[in-house]
Amino acid sequence: GYSRLQRSVEGLAGAAEWPAIRALLPDLYGLEVADLGCGFGWFCRWAAEQGAAGVLGLDVSDKMLARARAETTDARVRYDSADLEKLELPKASFDLVYSSLAFHYIEDFAGLLATIRRALKPGGRLIFSIEHPIYMAPRQPAWLTDEDGGRIWPLNSYQIEGKRLTNWLAEGVVKQHRTMGTTLNLLIKSGFAIAHVEEWSPSDEDLALHPDWAIERERPMFLLISTRT
Amino acid sequence: GYSRLQRSVEGLAGAAEWPAIRALLPDLYGLEVADLGCGFGWFCRWAAEQGAAGVLGLDVSDKMLARARAETTDARVRYDSADLEKLELPKASFDLVYSSLAFHYIEDFAGLLATIRRALKPGGRLIFSIEHPIYMAPRQPAWLTDEDGGRIWPLNSYQIEGKRLTNWLAEGVVKQHRTMGTTLNLLIKSGFAIAHVEEWSPSDEDLALHPDWAIERERPMFLLISTRT
DSSP states (O other): OGGGSHHHHSGGGGOTTHHHHHHHOOOOTTOEEEEETOTTSHHHHHHHHTTOSEEEEEESOHHHHHHHHHTOOOTTEEEEEOOGGGOOOOTTOEEEEEEESOGGGOSOHHHHHHHHHHHEEEEEEEEEEEEOHHHHOOSSOSOEEOTTSOEEEEEOOTTOOEEEEEOSSSTTEEEEEOOHHHHHHHHHHTTOEEEEEEEEOOOHHHHHHOGGGGGGGTSOOEEEEEEEO | OGGGSHHHHHGGGGOTTHHHHHTTOOOOTTOEEEEETOTTSHHHHHHHHTTOSEEEEEESOHHHHHHHHHTOOOTTEEEEEOOGGGOOOOTTOEEEEEEESOGGGOSOHHHHHHHHHHHEEEEEEEEEEEEOHHHHOOSSOSOEEOTTSOEEEEEOOTTOOEEEEEOSSSTTEEEEEOOHHHHHHHHHHTTOEEEEEEEEOOOHHHHHHOGGGGGGGTSOOEEEEEEEO
């Protein structure tokens, strides 16, 4: 299950896209931070180490929150149980709302964005990652090989938004496919200015360390978005 | 060649994505408009009909400009020959810079954007369409069929930016593949705020009229971007 993934064992260092997300983050010193879908709390603890004034980690999994609490000693970090589909947050309370690979499970993304927008202080930012819609869209999301041995990502159904079933980690997990356009337009309509859009792929340095990541240049797996208000 | 395409014969009405682009445009009444890659001048004449104060159509093809001039009687519309790779425009002169399916041929997109940004009046806008990078990226951009008869767009090389050769209309036309992220980030860095991102696909009304367009929902063909300054 999820707890055996490299990113669960090694934390941020085990997540290929972490350096790219980190590069999008502002200096956290003195900031009030919320992490939506905090899992085991790796980012929350990192944010506290960076000098965040307070960090609120929210997750729907009480199991994960229990481990997050057990591994966190810093009193500036709090965890709470929350379903992002019906999230409530105090108004104008955060300088940064962060989320890693959680929003693509959310059905009411517009509702969530409205909640986040209200929860941000003036000038506050939302910075998050999701599975890339190119990765999520296909009816059969598995690599094909062409006549020359090249890899093919079998894209289809891109414009058909809505549920995608995956049997990754657990049976019958439901993801919500939204096109890149829909995600960006929902952000803009919700009062966020798009600051940076990163379709993650391995850097040359990444490939020197992990030659097997080369396939990730064929199609993007992660979408990282940084916003301003 | 290009002159026999439906959009060349029928003009804007022959371009599937035109209603979606039109929906992004501001009221043109009294505006100074530039059309980069104006071709036969369909959009320039339409803009004048909408009440634009002045319309400048630029294209690298003197043949197309000759036909554009021959078919234009409105004195508010001017045409000029220009290579968008080394475009010069008067500063702070336009309320709207428009371009349809031209920018994906441009190598120095950052340079072009800087020129456009300087040419816009305060509050001016850039609104344009390009081939979608999903459409342009593959090494073999031709539909495949899966075991169930479903269509597959053979995506690969998405993260490998740069030249794409196509033999569409003419042999050896060179297009420039940029990821969605690169295009959006270049716009943002150049001083444009992203207002709307449309990955065109046929509407239900489109499909009722043109059932054969259904395949266009499998992957986006056009990318329409609206910006503000």
